[in-house]
Amino acid sequence: MATQPQVISTGDKSWINRHETFTQPVADIFTILNGDSGNILQDYNATVGALQTLIGKAINEGKTLRALGGCWSFSDIAATDGWLVNTMGMNILFTISSTSISTRYSGNREQLLFAQCGNSVQELNRYLEVHGRSLKTSGASNGQTIAGAIATGTHGAAFNFGATQDFVAGLHIIISPQRHVWLERASRPVVSDTFIANLNTEIIRDDKLFNAALVGIGSFGFVHGVMIETEEKYLLEGYRQLVPFNDSLKHVMETLDFTNAPLPHGSEIPFHFQVLINQYDLKAGAFVTTMYKRKYAEPYFPPGNTPNQAGPGDDAPAYIGLLTDFVPAAIPILVNTLIKGQLKPSSWTGTSGEIFTNTDTRGKVLSTAMGIQLKDVITVNDILLQLNDNAHFPGVFAYRFVKQSDATLAFTRFAPTCVVELDGVQSDQTWNFYRAVWDELDARGIPYTFHWGKINNLNEQKVKDKYGEQRDHWISARNRLLPAESMNVFSSPPLKNLGLDIIV
16 A cells, blocks of 8 residues: 555546436546555544645536445435545544543543544444444444445434434544644533644534534535444344234334333333334234343354345345336235245344444335334324325335434434335335325425435425524534535535525
């Protein structure tokens, strides 16, 4: 590896995301590789300089620029028609010494880990396992980069904790060719003057700026590094079971009251709770996945991979794409056959990194995810079933539950949020079902948000309607942090369509 960082133009003129839901014409795609001087701090800082030079070049040539992570988003939110920067080679990790931590930091000092933006969730899991630590939560898959997962609000089903952005304590952001900053909350200082000096940066402590930049959808500058708070390694005791879809389960879904719940540990509150409904076989019950956090202890037997069967941490996109070459009349039979083959009642014990292992999908998949209030869960499910009677959906309905986030544009904005996931095969049938669902929710006045990284029909007016003054706060914060030329560089056609590119 070269001593200095490398900025490599690939000359590519188009880009396709991981799920192949769209193709984006681009001016170029760059690959950034860290240098290898033997000093990782020096290498990290040198990459900052290389990125600042690239940003300056983008300004001079009138190009937009976006960081490219694991390409995991189903939507075009990460895309631009200018320059894309592949960050996967930017995966330095730093342990944090006591001299780098503020004396005012109120958390566990051993929990901090500083990760360069291109580290995948999988890489973080592997590192933390070795060091006796664990992520506080993650999505069902871990092919995303940490910066990309945070930027779009990737979530799991840890309804008493939150989504990935909720374990972030600090952000190192390159905002112009001349300036990069360390951003953290004023209410929760994390790093010391020594840390800031080591990064040759400046510190901004501001709760509103930090909360806005957390789910920045790639538009708050170039997020080069992320300080995350981890926790002591733990085990998850998990179960997937068929539970009658009756009033008892419905009560849990719309209240998260687990008293005498029809679950493996009754009234014990699980760490993770999700429900998958096969609308073509409701009599069989719903597949309910619960995971209970346990203190790490050996021996235990981690879950293995069963060929042609969904793993314990997999969500529906991992297998729903196997529905291919269908005709509408055959959808119920095909979905039933697939679900019976993929999902089996089971139990397991493992660490978070051993359970949430998926880094790919099989077949071509579409996924939309809507955040709704708990009180609307059963009403929305009834709507889905009614619409499915009119036009069979080539997929399944899933419900995950996530704690409300402080991030300004987090789609998990209800307290708590139920995430309704409609995962189906790529087809006109799926698109038509999505549109029918969105139209019906609008007609009934049911509030909902969209996962930024999944299929949606958002535009400027819809963002205003769904986020209100939070949208205004986000735009204001972006204007406070970035100079005008940088806001133009870190813009994109999707951002303009959402009405979030406004320069005040």
